[in-house]
Amino acid sequence: MGRRSDHTRDELREIIIREGHRQMEEAGFARFSAREVAKRIGYSIGTLYNVFGSYDHLILAINGRTLDLWLAYLERRLAGVEDDRLHVAVDAYFQFALDHRHAWTALFDFRLPEGEAPPEDYAVKLTAIVDAVEREVASELPPEHADKAPALTRSLLATVHGHCFFALNGTFELLGVTDPLGTALERVRDALDRYRQNRE
Amino acid sequence: MGRRSDHTRDELREIIIREGHRQMEEAGFARFSAREVAKRIGYSIGTLYNVFGSYDHLILAINGRTLDLWLAYLERRLAGVEDDRLHVAVDAYFQFALDHRHAWTALFDFRLPEGEAPPEDYAVKLTAIVDAVEREVASELPPEHADKAPALTRSLLATVHGHCFFALNGTFELLGVTDPLGTALERVRDALDRYRQNRE
DNA sequence: TATTTTATTGAACGGTGTATAATTGTGTGC
DNA sequence: GCACACAATTATACACCGTTCAATAAAATA
Numbered sequence: 001m002g003r004r005s006d007h008t009r010d011e012l013r014e015i016i017i018r019e020g021h022r023q024m025e026e027a028g029f030a031r032f033s034a035r036e037v038a039k040r041i042g043y044s045i046g047t048l049y050n051v052f053g054s055y056d057h058l059i060l061a062i063n064g065r066t067l068d069l070w071l072a073y074l075e076r077r078l079a080g081v082e083d084d085r086l087h088v089a090v091d092a093y094f095q096f097a098l099d100h101r102h103a104w105t106a107l108f109d110f111r112l113p114e115g116e117a118p119p120e121d122y123a124v125k126l127t128a129i130v131d132a133v134e135r136e137v138a139s140e141l142p143p144e145h146a147d148k149a150p151a152l153t154r155s156l157l158a159t160v161h162g163h164c165f166f167a168l169n170g171t172f173e174l175l176g177v178t179d180p181l182g183t184a185l186e187r188v189r190d191a192l193d194r195y196r197q198n199r200e
Numbered sequence: 201m202g203r204r205s206d207h208t209r210d211e212l213r214e215i216i217i218r219e220g221h222r223q224m225e226e227a228g229f230a231r232f233s234a235r236e237v238a239k240r241i242g243y244s245i246g247t248l249y250n251v252f253g254s255y256d257h258l259i260l261a262i263n264g265r266t267l268d269l270w271l272a273y274l275e276r277r278l279a280g281v282e283d284d285r286l287h288v289a290v291d292a293y294f295q296f297a298l299d300h301r302h303a304w305t306a307l308f309d310f311r312l313p314e315g316e317a318p319p320e321d322y323a324v325k326l327t328a329i330v331d332a333v334e335r336e337v338a339s340e341l342p343p344e345h346a347d348k349a350p351a352l353t354r355s356l357l358a359t360v361h362g363h364c365f366f367a368l369n370g371t372f373e374l375l376g377v378t379d380p381l382g383t384a385l386e387r388v389r390d391a392l393d394r395y396r397q398n399r400e
Numbered sequence: 401t402a403t404t405t406t407a408t409t410g411a412a413c414g415g416t417g418t419a420t421a422a423t424t425g426t427g428t429g430c
Numbered sequence: 431g432c433a434c435a436c437a438a439t440t441a442t443a444c445a446c447c448g449t450t451c452a453a454t455a456a457a458a459t460a
Contacts, residue, residue, distance in 0.1 A: 009438095030311065033416070044440050045417085055417055109309060111230065111369060123374055130375060154375050155363070155383045162362025163355070169311060174323055175330060175354050183355045190390040209407090233447070244409050245448085255448055 013051055013061075015041055020062045021103060028102040029109040034058055059110050060122055066103045067125040070096050074132055086136040090160055090188060094181045097164050105168065133157060145195040156191060160184045213251055213261075215241055220262045221303060228302040229309040234258055259310050260322055266303045267325035270296050274332055286336040290360050290388060294381045297364050305368065333357060345395040356391060360384045 007015065020037045027033075034055055038045045052058040077092040078085055097104040112118060130153060137156065138149040166172045167180035177183065207215065220237045227233075234255055238245045252258040277292040278285055297304040312318060330353060337356065338349040366372045367380035377383065 028311075035416070046420090046440055047438080049418070050438075105311075108365070108369065111228075111305075118370075118374070126371075126374065151377070151383070154366075154372065154377050155387060158362035158366045158372075158380075158384075159359045159387055160362070161366070162358035162360070165308070165365070166354075166358045166361070169308065170318075171326075172354065172358075174318070174326065177351070177354045180358075183351070184358075186394075187355060187359055187387065187391055190394050191387055193393070194386075194390050235447070246409055246451085247407080249449070250407075 009051070012043075012047075016043075016048060016051060016058070017061050017065050020058060021065045024062050024066075024106050025100060025103045029106040032059075032106070056110075056112065057119075059106070060112075060119060062103075063107050063110060064122050064125055066100065066107055067122070067129065069100070070104075071125070071129050071132060074129065078132075078136070086140050086188065087185060089133055089136050090185055091181065093160050094164050094167070094184070097168060101168060108165070130154065130157065140192055141195055148195060152191065152195075156188055159187050159191070163187070209251070212243075212247075216243075216248060216251060216258070217261050217265050220258060221265045224262050224266075224306050225300060225303045229306040232259075232306070256310075256312065257319075259306070260312075260319060262303075263307050263310060264322050264325055266300065266307055267322070267329065269300070270304075271325070271329050271332065274329065278332075278336070286340050286388065287385060289333055289336050290385055291381065293360050294364050294367070294384070297368060301368060308365070330354065330357065340392055341395055348395060352391065352395075356388055359387050359391070363387070 016037065019041045020032075020034075023037050023040070024032055027036075034048050035045050037058075038048050048058060052061060073096050074089060074092045077088055077095075081088050117123075133156075134149055134153040137153045138146060141149055141152070163172075163180045163184035166177070172180050216237065219241045220232075220234075223237050223240070224232055227236075234248055235245050237258075238248050248258060252261060273296050274289060274292045277288055277295075281288050317323075333356075334349055334353040337353045338346060341349055341352070363372075363380045363384035366375075366377070372380050
């Protein structure tokens with residue numbers, strides 16, 4: 001068969017990503033299959049490779065979609081909130097991960113070949129999330145420490161990530177930790193206290 | 201061929217784990233292949249399945265070996281150290297991950313099927329590492345807060361893990377973070393200050 | 401020595417990502 | 431209106447993967 005003007009290239013791209021993301025949410029990274037995605041949308045496997053070039057690029061596109069959803073969720077949660085916005089942001093981190101277990105986990109299961117950098121649009125999506133959190137961190141810092149916001153934001157994200165990761169992968173359950181979110185929030189508060197009390 | 205008394209079952213187990221671990225360090229979780237391990241030790245793929253029962257159990261055995269090496273390294277680093285032992289422990293966390301990138305990452309890339317618990321000996325190995333760190337955390341806490349050591353240890357491990365993970369998977373590089381270890385150590389100090397200053 | 405037990409094999413199966421030659425519908429120029 | 435060129439799509443082939451299992455051969459037992 002030849003050209004099938006049902007869809008433009010971009011529409012097809014969108015269809016594949018949508019179904020791919022659904023697949024990722026259902027099956028998880030380990031069981032994800034590009035062939036299965038092709039089958040479900042009624043295209044052949046070859047078409048996926050014409051559109052994305054490789055398995056890795058398909059995964060990057062799907063993970064990019066997850067980042068989009070993540071940022072949108074974060075902004076929705078923060079909209080209109082006046083008090084404790086950073087608290088809400090951390091809670092949203094956990095809640096999104098719990099609501100999209102497999103897709104969220106896939107963000108960290110996938111790794112590019114050594115030395116290869118992620119495409120720019122992927123980096124942009126990630127940075128957008130970090131920037132959104134950075135705004136909340138900055139507003140919690142006293143003005144004289146405003147310059148600490150970027151570095152502190154990245155450290156707090158790592159901190160929260162560690163707690164969230166251990167909560168989802170069963171490590172905390174194995175170790176008897178019962179309130180990962182509450183614990184993560186304690187660590188965030190501890191870090192902010194460093195600057196609120198003018199130590200160092 | 202039939203019984204080949206070159207090795208006992210346990211010796212063969214050991215041989216497979218040793219070569220499997222080597223393979224894991226070289227290729228990483230995504231490219232790891234049980235068939236390749238079999239080929240390299242001169243046994244057939246069927247034999248691996250007779251010994252371990254499944255791919256998952258083979259991986260668990262290899263990851264268990266990584267945990268053994270991790271604990272041994274941590275103890276070696278702490279041996280004879282008198283000051284700043286917790287600092288050394290955190291440094292050892294990072295250094296082991298860097299020295300055994302692929303094997304360390306595989307600990308977190310691998311996930312058992314939903315609802316399945318890891319075998320007890322795996323849990324024991326993990327707990328041993330946590331306990332070793334807990335001793336150092338406890339010795340940093342004032343006596344009146346000794347009861348906080350278990351929960352705080354698990355939280356600090358998650359904190360350090362998050363920083364180490366982002367350092368290794370390229371996230372920090374993408375975000376311009378230059379000193380992941382130093383940043384993690386700051387977060388550890390912040391958490392300890394909560395109890396050293398008698399807040400809350 | 402005959403028989404049972406046990407370790408080991410390797411082929412078969414259904415799945416994967418990847419590459420590419422062949423095919424077919426569409427749009428263009430004559 | 432028709433032939434041609436283009437571009438999208440497919441089907442097939444390939445080399446791998448984890449998994450299963452009947453067949454086999456060597457050691458242990460009787």
